[in-house]
Amino acid sequence: MTPGRPPSYPRRTRARLPAEAYAQLGSICSITVAVRDRRPVFADASTAGAVVPVLRELAAATGVRVYAYCVMPDHVHLVLGPSLSCDLVTFAGRFKNLAQRAAWKRGIEGSVWQKSFWDHFLRAEEDLERVVEYVLNNPVRRGLVQEWRDYPYCGSLVFDL
Numbered sequence: 754m755t756p757g758r759p760p761s762y763p764r765r766t767r768a769r770l771p772a773e774a775y776a777q778l779g780s781i782c783s784i785t786v787a788v789r790d791r792r793p794v795f796a797d798a799s800t801a802g803a804v805v806p807v808l809r810e811l812a813a814a815t816g817v818r819v820y821a822y823c824v825m826p827d828h829v830h831l832v833l834g835p836s837l838s839c840d841l842v843t844f845a846g847r848f849k850n851l852a853q854r855a856a857w858k859r860g861i862e863g864s865v866w867q868k869s870f871w872d873h874f875l876r877a878e879e880d881l882e883r884v885v886e887y888v889l890n891n892p893v894r895r896g897l898v899q900e901w902r903d904y905p906y907c908g909s910l911v912f913d914l
Contacts, residue, residue: 770874775840775842776841778837779834781832781834782874783830783875784871786867787871789864789865789866794826794856794861796827801905801906802905803858804824805906805908807848807851807855817835818836818910819832819911820833821907821908822907825895831845831848832885845870888907889908889914
């Protein structure tokens with residue numbers, strides 16, 4: 754290391770898969786979108802309640818399948834399948850944009866979301882039902898409710914639960 758120069762660190766590689774992976778029909782991806790600095794923006798019932806219609810309308814407009822969703826105080830879980838007209842990266846970006854605008858209308862200031870999102874594609878051996886149950890039971894594990902059906906900000910737009 755040369756005196757006076759900062760150490761050279763390797764560049765961080767992109768964690769994102771190739772774009773076509775997010776558009777592959779029939780694939781299912783679990784996505785977690787975190788609130789910036791993990792602020793409990795969606796602990797407010799009005800703000801959390803505004804996000805669910807945003808998700809429903811966006812899914813209806815794009816044809817993206819929402820197998821499960823859960824709006825937690827400081828993050829959102831989505832289990833999604835792409836459509837012919839919308840890949841999952843585009844859907845997540847549009848969702849974040851529209852949900853942020855809904856939050857601003859309710860007095861939340863500044864940028865709501867962390868950059869990007871975490872994703873996990875279900876593999877052939879993974880059970881969709883188990884992943885959906887995991888997402889729906891997030892508020893139970895967090896101690897917000899005793900039964901996931903009592904939490905008004907989670908559900909499925911595909912399954913009749």
